Amino acid sequence: MKAAxxxxxxxxxxxxxxxxxxFGKKSKLEDELDEVSKAIAEIQNAMYAHGKYAVLICIQGMDTAGKDSLIREVFKNLNPRxxxxxxFKVPTPLELGHDYLWRHYVALPARGKxxxxNRTHYENVLVTRVHPEYILGxxxxxxxSIADIDAAFWEERFRQINNFEQHIAENGTIIFKFFLNLSKEEQKNRLLRRLDKPNKNWKFSPGDLKERKLWDDYQRCYEEAINNTSKFHAPWYIIPADDKPTAxxxxxxxxxxxxxxxxxxxEPELDEKTKANIDQYRKELEGEE
Structure with a gap:
């Protein structure tokens, strides 16, 4: 497979x-994922020392798409530092006191990180578009009023999001945007598992069923958001998500x-003076009592 x-x-x-x-048996996929994760960790270590790039990974998907477990498994080999x-959850009063992108700006990774x-600035053209009353807050x-939230309003939001991503890309942030493409039938199965397994009950909310009834609205909004914001510097990738190990x-x-x-x-190289004295430093250490 290729990214393209x-x-x-x-x-x-x-x-x-x-x-x-x-892609095959779960055990085979897990072994391969572990190797790929370790290779990503090597790049991350070099990037941390290099200190000129940041990586921003945006993960979107319908409820139960597997975002949390994907983050846990894909990035388990990376250095936590x-x-x-x-x-991103429902905006707090502090966050609502700023423009909608503010809380995402302050959460951006520093260079080297x-x-x-997990859910992203795209919630501002997804959830709020399906529930435009949230915009009033x-x-x-x-x-x-809701009547003031017209097509031009959403076009302006897409423009603002594109500008936000272009700005951070031009200043050293490498952007990846992933949509976990889950089927409605598989979401149903996963919601049922949350009800059937006691240790998964806490993940279930009656609100999940209310949002599920709006499935077609969400799919339409995702499609329009992706079409308006997949750019060379900030591409979207659509990942088949019905099988978690494959995704x-x-x-x-x-x-x-x-x-x-x-x-x-x-990784940056040692300066010439330090490099020239490596043998001396080694002798000093080996000569300690």
Missing amino acids: DYQVTRSIKLTDYKTHED GLVVHS FGIF ENIPGID RLILAKILLEKLSEYTDIK
Whole structure:
């Protein structure tokens, strides 16, 4: 597989994309994922020392798409000091006191680090588009009722998001955006498992069923968001998500392939003076009592 197999480079319809791929036995996929994860960790270590790039990984998907477990398994070999995960929930009063992108700006990874957005700034053109009444809580000038939230409003948001991503890309942030493409039938199965397994009950909320009834609305909004914001500097990748081990491996391989293209990411070399005295430093250490 190649990253290009999943990258969005033209206008798409989600119904044309697979939700399931079978790469073989789960144990084989897990072993391969472990090797790919270790290779990504090597790049991350070099990037941390290099200190000129950051990596932002945005993960979106319907409820039960497997975002949490994917993050756990794909990034388990990375050094925690170079990895920061943010899960964006309902905006707090502090966050609502700023523009909608503010909380995402302040959560961006520093140079040398990986940042993962579990749910992302795209919630502002997804959840709020399906539930436009949420926009009223942002206290935006000129938006006094749902009637004020028209097509031009959403076009402006897409423009703002594109500008946000272009700005951070131009300043050294490598952006990946992944949509976990889950089928409605598989979501049903996963919700049922949450009800059937006592140790999974805590994940279930009656609100999940209310949102499920809006499935078609969400799919339409995802499709439009992807079509308006998949850019060369901030591409979207559509990952078939019905099989979790396969989805994890595809995402990890895309990261490894694309990050490997940054051949300038290397650990800095020692300065000439330190390098010339390495033997002396070694003797000092070996001569300690």
